[in-house]
Amino acid sequence: MDLFEYQGKDFFARYGVPTSSGVLVRDPEAAVDAARKVGFPAVVKAQVQVGGRGKAGGVKLVRDEAEARDVATAILGMDIKGHIVHKVWVEHASDIAKEYYVSFTLDRGVKQYLCLLSSEGGVEIEEVAKTNPDAIARVHIDPLEGLTDAEAARVVADASIDEPSRPGVAKVLLQLYQAFVEGDADLVEVNPLIIKTDGKVHALDAKVTLDDSASYRHPEWEAYRADMELDGREALARSKGLNYIGLDGTVGIIANGAGLAMATLDVVSQAGGRAANFLDLGGGAGADAMANALEVINTDENVQAVFVNIFGGITRCDEVAKGIQEALGRVNLTFPMVIRLDGTNAREGHEILRTLLSDQIRVEETMVGAAAIAVELAKKGKR
Amino acid sequence: MSIFVDENTKVIVQGLTGNQGRFHGLRNRDYGTKVVAGVTPGKAGTDVDGIPIFDSVKEAAAATGATASFIVVPPRFAADAIIEAAAAGIAFVVCITEFIPAKDEAMVASVLRRNYPGTRLLGPNCPGIISPGRCNIGITSGDIALPGGPVGIVSRSGTLTYQALYELSQKGVGQTTCVGIGGDPVPGTNFIDCLAAFEADPETKAVLMIGEIGGEEEEKAAAFIKEHVTKPVVAYVAGVTAPPGRKMGHAGAIVSGGHGTAQGKMDALREAGVVVAVNPTEAGDRMVEIVEGL
Numbered sequence: 001m002d003l004f005e006y007q008g009k010d011f012f013a014r015y016g017v018p019t020s021s022g023v024l025v026r027d028p029e030a031a032v033d034a035a036r037k038v039g040f041p042a043v044v045k046a047q048v049q050v051g052g053r054g055k056a057g058g059v060k061l062v063r064d065e066a067e068a069r070d071v072a073t074a075i076l077g078m079d080i081k082g083h084i085v086h087k088v089w090v091e092h093a094s095d096i097a098k099e100y101y102v103s104f105t106l107d108r109g110v111k112q113y114l115c116l117l118s119s120e121g122g123v124e125i126e127e128v129a130k131t132n133p134d135a136i137a138r139v140h141i142d143p144l145e146g147l148t149d150a151e152a153a154r155v156v157a158d159a160s161i162d163e164p165s166r167p168g169v170a171k172v173l174l175q176l177y178q179a180f181v182e183g184d185a186d187l188v189e190v191n192p193l194i195i196k197t198d199g200k201v202h203a204l205d206a207k208v209t210l211d212d213s214a215s216y217r218h219p220e221w222e223a224y225r226a227d228m229e230l231d232g233r234e235a236l237a238r239s240k241g242l243n244y245i246g247l248d249g250t251v252g253i254i255a256n257g258a259g260l261a262m263a264t265l266d267v268v269s270q271a272g273g274r275a276a277n278f279l280d281l282g283g284g285a286g287a288d289a290m291a292n293a294l295e296v297i298n299t300d301e302n303v304q305a306v307f308v309n310i311f312g313g314i315t316r317c318d319e320v321a322k323g324i325q326e327a328l329g330r331v332n333l334t335f336p337m338v339i340r341l342d343g344t345n346a347r348e349g350h351e352i353l354r355t356l357l358s359d360q361i362r363v364e365e366t367m368v369g370a371a372a373i374a375v376e377l378a379k380k381g382k383r
Numbered sequence: 384m385s386i387f388v389d390e391n392t393k394v395i396v397q398g399l400t401g402n403q404g405r406f407h408g409l410r411n412r413d414y415g416t417k418v419v420a421g422v423t424p425g426k427a428g429t430d431v432d433g434i435p436i437f438d439s440v441k442e443a444a445a446a447t448g449a450t451a452s453f454i455v456v457p458p459r460f461a462a463d464a465i466i467e468a469a470a471a472g473i474a475f476v477v478c479i480t481e482f483i484p485a486k487d488e489a490m491v492a493s494v495l496r497r498n499y500p501g502t503r504l505l506g507p508n509c510p511g512i513i514s515p516g517r518c519n520i521g522i523t524s525g526d527i528a529l530p531g532g533p534v535g536i537v538s539r540s541g542t543l544t545y546q547a548l549y550e551l552s553q554k555g556v557g558q559t560t561c562v563g564i565g566g567d568p569v570p571g572t573n574f575i576d577c578l579a580a581f582e583a584d585p586e587t588k589a590v591l592m593i594g595e596i597g598g599e600e601e602e603k604a605a606a607f608i609k610e611h612v613t614k615p616v617v618a619y620v621a622g623v624t625a626p627p628g629r630k631m632g633h634a635g636a637i638v639s640g641g642h643g644t645a646q647g648k649m650d651a652l653r654e655a656g657v658v659v660a661v662n663p664t665e666a667g668d669r670m671v672e673i674v675e676g677l
Contacts, residue, residue: 106569108568108599109600111489111492111493111496111569112493142493143489143492143493144493144494144497184486186485186568211484211485211486212482213458213482213483213484213485214485216458216459217459217484257541257543258595259538259543259593260540260542260543262595262596262621262622262624262625263543263619263662265622266624266661266662269623269624275624311542311545311546311549313510313522313523313542314407314479314510314522342527366664367546367664
């Protein structure tokens, strides 16, 4: 789960990481009030779950009320990489003496945590990595040992952080590490981490991705989840526990397993069509999940045909077939469907499907063959 | 020969008394795998269809001489189950559990590296391993695999593992071993481990590799193939059409900042001499051509 900046700052605060307090608002007048409250000069920051806001003009300094109103009006509703800005965060502008970059993530290859600290912050870290790699200190952290005081001090020195700021930065590093580990984050990134003119260290931004698999031990994440912005289809799918991403094509996709679902998108594209969604039923999905998936796709008006591509492992094909049967009884499906079913209990699944076959529902032997038919049906349009 | 497991491998199932454990444990046994014991704390002395249950892996291993374990337990118990198996001296641990927090996986990797270097973990969040006709540990449907070699399969995606097996079996090309390494952030066994084992296995004549977007595992595998693999390799990388910046499922497949794209991975593999296919079916077809030419 990618947090908005204001959620990330709340997350940081739980672990003692110093951040700016601010106000979250949804309209320009409220932004003016917020700016007055935090004090001018203030910063108005677009809240979207995507990087590159600054470059897109989504972060602006305002010196008075008129400017706050104009800027908030311009930013609210802005489209940043496909994300519409529905809310802005207003905070008092910080007096910046120095800008750094810091992140914690898991290095899959090394199977350890990786901390990056750069004395060049406020810019794209990828650029720094290319132009001045020495500015970035990298340290791997063994999960069993954690980040020690000595190690934090060493990283800070390695990154050539200004001598007087080192103890303060090291302290924030340890707090961020604690947030990363105890908070079950996949990523914690601060760009920039600033030294204020009064010498205090401060996280000016907060980019946090939480590990959804760990949500069972973090009931407090529910509040974050409640504020997420999903499109209608995605919200419905989430409420039904499905792994769904809305796309803009006309062929609805239901598959089991992320890999097969992605491959299904690939073959649909190769057959000349475009997927309307990515939908992974997940492992061990039963009849209910299948019926829910069809219901969710049924709400997507762009869908002209559906391709159900199942290869049973832990998922049992007879359950999938029962789900299709159930969905047909429960909702009025508006699209034709092509089903490819192989793997665990495929024979039993096909026996159930045989009783359902019609103009609307057909079974195909191969994935590539089924994709071609789904694309053809989608081009013809709904029945 | 096969890699990691063979017809003599004795397997215990941690979680055999659960729904999934029972279903897949018994299916593995039906396939011919030597499933010798189950482990569920508090249920020692009972049995599942004649398979004795023990309270701990240590007791089960001592009583049966098992060297492999199949873990089918819920996410919150999985990390402990893996470490328990390793501590009991189990050399090969297959964990199919999905949704284990990444932090737990990183911790397990660290414990195994330090304290139990003799234990190989496959997974978590993987379909397991099948050496057709000899041994099946995991959730792969045995009837889609074809005994009699000559192709080794390694795949990051569960369902695409089955798809790969199926494509080859349909065309009459058998497999030595098929390993699903799983798509989680911290896999116990990776492409390189499997490629090295296939390279060393005299029965394996060619390798089919299935990757996906995200991470750098395919790029690393490409570098390894270039240096160390003499056998022909065919690859498919899923997610060419995946929209950038969106996480495609829990598999950890995410494309960001131009890294880990399907295209980048395919280019690296192609550059290493791998035959790269655009979908699983084409990968199967290319492999059939290669096998026919052997």
